[in-house]
Amino acid sequence: MFKAPRxxxxxxxxxxxxxxxxxxxxxxxxxxYGYGRINTPAFEDAGLFARSVGEGTDIVNKEMYxxxxxxxxxxxxxxxxxxxxxxxxxxxxMDNLPQPVKLFYFADIFRYERPQAGRYxxxxxxxxxxxxxxxxxxxxxVIHMSRNFFLSLGLRNFxxxxxxxxxxxxxxxxxxxxxxxxxxxxxxxxxxxxxxxxRNPLRLLDCKxxxxxxxxxxxxxxxxxxxDECGAHFESLKSYLQALGIGFVLNHRxxxxxxxxxxxxxxxxxxxxxxxxxxxxGGRYDDLITMIGGKPTPAIGFASGMERIVLNLKSQCIAVPxxxxxxxxxxxxxxxxxxxxxxxxxxxxxxxxxVISSSxxxxxxxxxRLANAAGVKYAAIIGEDExxxxxxxxxxxxTGEQQETQPDELLKLAGSGQ
RNA sequence: GUGAGUGUAGCCCAGUGGUCUAAGGCGCCAGGUUGUGGCCCUGGAUAUCGAGGGUUCAAAUCCCUCCACUCACCCCA
Numbered sequence: 001m002f003k004a005p006r007x008x009x010x011x012x013x014x015x016x017x018x019x020x021x022x023x024x025x026x027x028x029x030x031x032x033y034g035y036g037r038i039n040t041p042a043f044e045d046a047g048l049f050a051r052s053v054g055e056g057t058d059i060v061n062k063e064m065y066x067x068x069x070x071x072x073x074x075x076x077x078x079x080x081x082x083x084x085x086x087x088x089x090x091x092x093x094m095d096n097l098p099q100p101v102k103l104f105y106f107a108d109i110f111r112y113e114r115p116q117a118g119r120y121x122x123x124x125x126x127x128x129x130x131x132x133x134x135x136x137x138x139x140x141x142v143i144h145m146s147r148n149f150f151l152s153l154g155l156r157n158f159x160x161x162x163x164x165x166x167x168x169x170x171x172x173x174x175x176x177x178x179x180x181x182x183x184x185x186x187x188x189x190x191x192x193x194x195x196x197x198x199r200n201p202l203r204l205l206d207c208k209x210x211x212x213x214x215x216x217x218x219x220x221x222x223x224x225x226x227x228d229e230c231g232a233h234f235e236s237l238k239s240y241l242q243a244l245g246i247g248f249v250l251n252h253r254x255x256x257x258x259x260x261x262x263x264x265x266x267x268x269x270x271x272x273x274x275x276x277x278x279x280x281x282g283g284r285y286d287d288l289i290t291m292i293g294g295k296p297t298p299a300i301g302f303a304s305g306m307e308r309i310v311l312n313l314k315s316q317c318i319a320v321p322x323x324x325x326x327x328x329x330x331x332x333x334x335x336x337x338x339x340x341x342x343x344x345x346x347x348x349x350x351x352x353x354x355v356i357s358s359s360x361x362x363x364x365x366x367x368x369r370l371a372n373a374a375g376v377k378y379a380a381i382i383g384e385d386e387x388x389x390x391x392x393x394x395x396x397x398x399t400g401e402q403q404e405t406q407p408d409e410l411l412k413l414a415g416s417g418q
Numbered sequence: 419g420u421g422a423g424u425g426u427a428g429c430c431c432a433g434u435g436g437u438c439u440a441a442g443g444c445g446c447c448a449g450g451u452u453g454u455g456g457c458c459c460u461g462g463a464u465a466u467c468g469a470g471g472g473u474u475c476a477a478a479u480c481c482c483u484c485c486a487c488u489c490a491c492c493c494c495a
Contacts, residue, residue, distance in 0.1 A: 003486085058493050062419080080495090109495075114419080116489060125495060192492070208491075257494055267495095278495060305495025333453065366448080368455040383453055397455070 007113070007121025009307075018310045021320040022153065023106065026126045029149040033141065035104040035128050040084035042108060046076035051291050052083040054259025056199060063111040077110035080258065081127045082285065082301050083292065089131050090294045099132030100299070106306075118277050118308045127282075127303030131289075134298035136233050139264045139284060140240035146280055146302045147246060150268060153309065154318040157271035158279060160246065163223065163254040164234040165202065167262045168287065170227035175201050177220040185215055205253040221252035230263055237264060256281065260288040264300065270312055279312060280304030327414045328378045329371035329397075330357035333364060337382040344380060344392065344407055351411045371397060378414055 004010055011019060030037070046066050053059050065077035078084055085103050088094075094101045109125050128145070130138050143160065150158055166174060178201040182189065189197070189204070193212050196203045205216045226234060241248055248266075256265050265283035282302030289297040313320065328348055332341035338360050348355045356374055358367040364381070371379040381393040381402075392410055395402035405413070 006486085063493080111494075113493070114491090115487095116491095119494075123495065127495090203493095206493085280495065303495065308495055331454085363448090364453045365451095365455075370455085372455040379455080381454075385453085393453090395454075400455085402454085 005121070007115040009120065009122075015310070017320045017322055018313055019306065021313075022126070022306055022309050025152045026104070026106070026149060029145060029152060030104045030128065032148075033102070033128075033145045035102040035130075038085060038088060038103045038105050040078075040081075040088055040105065040107070042110075043075045043077050044084055044087065046074045048083050048087055048292060049076055049079055052086070052258075052260050052288050053080060057257055057259055059111060059257065063113055065110045065112055078107065079111050080109060081105055081107045081125055081303055082129060082260070082288065085127075085129045085301070086131065086289050086292060086294070086299070089129075089297075090289065090292070095132065095295070095297065100130045100138060101132055102128065102130045104128035118305070118311055120307060124306040125303045126306060127301060129299060129301035131299040132297055134286065136237040136264075137240060139233075139237045139300055140244065142282065142300050142302050143241065143248075143266055144244055144246060146266075146268060146282065146304070149304070150279060150309075153313065155270075155279070155309075155312055155316060157316075159269050159271070160248040161251040161254050161267045161269055162238075162241075162248040163251050163265050164226060164230060164237075164263050165222045165255060165261060165265055166226050166230045170225055170230055171222070174220060174222045174225035177225060178202070178204065181219050182215065189215065202255040203257075205255055216253055219252075222255075223250070223252055233263055256283060260285040260291060262286045266302075268304070272315070277308060278305075279308050324354070325375040325377075326354040326356045327376060328353060328355045328380055328410075329367075329374055329376040330355060330380045330382065331364060331367035331371065332358065332360040332381070333383040334360070334387070336387045337384065340382045340387055340392075344382070344410075347407055348411060348414065351415060353411065353414045368395075378410075380410060 046064070049064060050060050055061075059079045064079050067075055069075055084107075085105065089101060089103070104127065106124065106126050109123050110121060111123075112121060113119060115121060126149075128142070130142055143162075147160060165171065179197065182193070182197055182201065182204055186194065188211060190207065190209045190212055193204050193207050193209070196207075202222075204212065205219060207213065207216060223234065238248075251267075254265055254267055256267075261283040263284040263286065265281075267281035268279045270277060270279055280303060282300065284298070284300040286296075286298040288299065289295070330341045330345055332338050341357055341360065345355045345357050356376070358370060360367070364383075368379060377397060379395040379397055381395060383393070386392055386404075389404070390406075391404045392407055393402055394405045394410055394413070
């Protein structure tokens with residue numbers, strides 16, 4: 001038998017209310033902040049991600065689904081959403097629009113990883129990007145928006161982790177300090193970290209190994225080595241957040257796994273669950289558009305993982321709206337009754353009433369059991385007597401009362417919800 | 419890619435060498451009225467015991483290999 005590929009999942013009808021709920025809250029949040037929806041392809045030129053996310057990152061190196069199509073184009077299933085949004089921004093000349101351009105999306109994201117709790121090979125992100133404005137006001141607004149999105153979902157007890165990793169001008173200085181700090185520790189670092197020292201010293205801060213963690217705590221902080229511009233940007237962002245009453249945790253070890261981030265980086269972390277279970281995260285990426293061949297364009301974005309939100313909604317026992325049950329179940333007995341049942345279902349549906357019906361193969365008892373299981377308010381029963389009389393036996397499933405009715409009366413009754 | 423754990427019906431699971439032609443619960447189907455649901459009662463269907471190989475007179479149960487799932491690491495949403 002076929003099974004869904006590893007790391008993918010079917011979202012069955014009973015799960016859908018969670019997704020619908022999240023989508024509605026996201027849509028409302030985007031409306032409040034003036035974001036417009038964009039859909040981009042599930043796959044792109046592989047180079048788009050290699051250039052933006054970074055050749056040296058795990059995402060590009062070992063997690064990206066790359067393939068050649070029949071014309072030998074090198075394509076990749078998108079491993080994140082920002083690069084596509086920026087590509088679309090450039091491709092459609094959105095730099096000629098009033099800036100910033102604010103886009104949001106729901107996208108499936110593909111990464112070849114070992115699945116575990118809250119992590120899948122295909123997962124879904126709600127993300128937003130504000131492109132074209134360098135002001136820290138925008139940073140504050142994006143952070144405010146992401147926080148309010150989670151609050152609107154009813155989620156509580158999450159923290160906002162914040163850091164600034166500087167820009168092309170000041171980051172090299174910090175990196176050098178980091179190397180100077182970590183290099184003498186050499187053999188006391190774990191194997192991974194010794195490799196990271198060469199490849200990407202920032203990542204050393206991220207290591208979960210106790211020994212490295214202790215070392216990372218004392219390491220030079222990027223925020224201490226910001227250039228004047230980055231420092232001023234970070235300071236005013238913090239003052240905006242304070243003015244908005246948004247609490248945050250300065251986390252100098254918060255670096256993100258994508259190369260394109262500059263200055264502001266942030267993450268929303270649930271109270272419970274490890275550091276790898278972030279509900280969402282984002283940051284500024286002022287260099288990304290130049291990395292993929294555009295003119296210098298400042299931007300900042302945020303993305304959240306739908307599956308992780310569902311997990312947290314459940315663990316926090318947040319009830320989500322359930323879809324309405326159909327109003328009427330039509331039961332029938334006998335061949336002539338079936339014709340009447342089909343006609344009645346059509347009349348009711350034309351009148352906007354949700355109807356489910358039985359094909360009449362089973363006993364009335366069995367049909368009513370189905371009606372009960374479906375949670376309908378009314379069962380409309382059509383047997384030989386009703387066919388002869390041109391009526392319908394209407395049974396109220398809540399009270400058990402029933403009465404003969406005309407089809408058009410039934411329409412009125414069910415429509416009024418009485 | 420690495421490490422640990424788990425694999426028995428649609429779902430939850432009992433069972434650790436013979437009494438297992440595999441128990442129970444949920445769900446499903448039917449019956450308990452001649453045209454009537456929800457509770458209750460009765461009956462029924464559904465399991466190549468993850469797959470393959472081995473040990474043994476005898477394997478769901480022991481051994482080996484493989485596969486899948488889960489959790490954790492790496493990294494991220």
